[in-house]
Amino acid sequence: MAVSEDPRHGGADFGAAMTKRERYFKQVLKMLFGYGIVSWFNRIQAVDHDKIPTTGPVIIAPSHRSNVDTPFLGAVLKREQRFMAKESIFKSPFWTKFIVALGGFPVKRGALDRETLNNARDILARGEMLVVYPEGARQEGPRIKPVFEGAVWIAARAGVPIIPAGIGGTDAVMPIGVKIPRPQKVVIVFGDPFYVGDPNSGKRVKRSELDAAAAELRERLQDVFDRAQILAGTPNRAWSEDEPGINDRNEPWVQD
Numbered sequence: 001m002a003v004s005e006d007p008r009h010g011g012a013d014f015g016a017a018m019t020k021r022e023r024y025f026k027q028v029l030k031m032l033f034g035y036g037i038v039s040w041f042n043r044i045q046a047v048d049h050d051k052i053p054t055t056g057p058v059i060i061a062p063s064h065r066s067n068v069d070t071p072f073l074g075a076v077l078k079r080e081q082r083f084m085a086k087e088s089i090f091k092s093p094f095w096t097k098f099i100v101a102l103g104g105f106p107v108k109r110g111a112l113d114r115e116t117l118n119n120a121r122d123i124l125a126r127g128e129m130l131v132v133y134p135e136g137a138r139q140e141g142p143r144i145k146p147v148f149e150g151a152v153w154i155a156a157r158a159g160v161p162i163i164p165a166g167i168g169g170t171d172a173v174m175p176i177g178v179k180i181p182r183p184q185k186v187v188i189v190f191g192d193p194f195y196v197g198d199p200n201s202g203k204r205v206k207r208s209e210l211d212a213a214a215a216e217l218r219e220r221l222q223d224v225f226d227r228a229q230i231l232a233g234t235p236n237r238a239w240s241e242d243e244p245g246i247n248d249r250n251e252p253w254v255q256d
Helices: 020-040 069-076 093-102 114-125 150-158 207-232
Strands: 044-047 058-062 081-086 104-107 129-131 162-168 186-190
Touching: 020 093, 044 069, 044 207, 058 069, 058 150, 058 207, 069 081, 069 162, 069 186, 081 114, 093 104, 104 114, 114 129, 114 150, 150 162, 150 207, 162 207, 186 207
Parallel strands: 044 186, 058 129, 058 162, 081 104, 081 129
Antiparallel strands: 162 186
């Protein structure tokens, strides 16, 4: 664990365990959001939540179509979770403290830097839940975009399972470019957990295994996303196989 030297972060240690005060603050917000705001926006439904282990480290890998994905996901998850958030929102000591209290820590767009990797490692080493959006930024459309390798790389290094989570309906609640949320049912479907390689082998995961795991994650995430959209009443339109494939995106995840 290391304290951030960025003056905007106010000396935050993003890899440290949440304090009792931060946990209490997060629970209060979850109650207000989960039982107040969510009930006004119709209802939220979680499908196959029992696929998430009740203890131990795990990575949740959701689809990402709206700014409200994280709060809706947090409203249904029964365990405390930590999540990566774009670096630009950690713009002052006040906002940094607020986001950290919600469980967030910064990640650079398009790359997973060494500090972020260390924070993720520390979080999982304590047996916590980590939320990583494999598509990176918010996306539009029915197809899961080519995924970054961050989630599978972290899972391989930590030897923890990944659980895909399809979030349906949030692209109607608050799509990209819309500032005011709209009433809409939201459904989150959790998929089966899977490992990258053999977590008990002690061997370093090969590049071919990471590529295969990224492709598998994209396929699994597409499945639960399609199911969630149908259950939310906002079914995905048909998409073409001629769209860019998973290997058409060659962006580095680790920067030394």
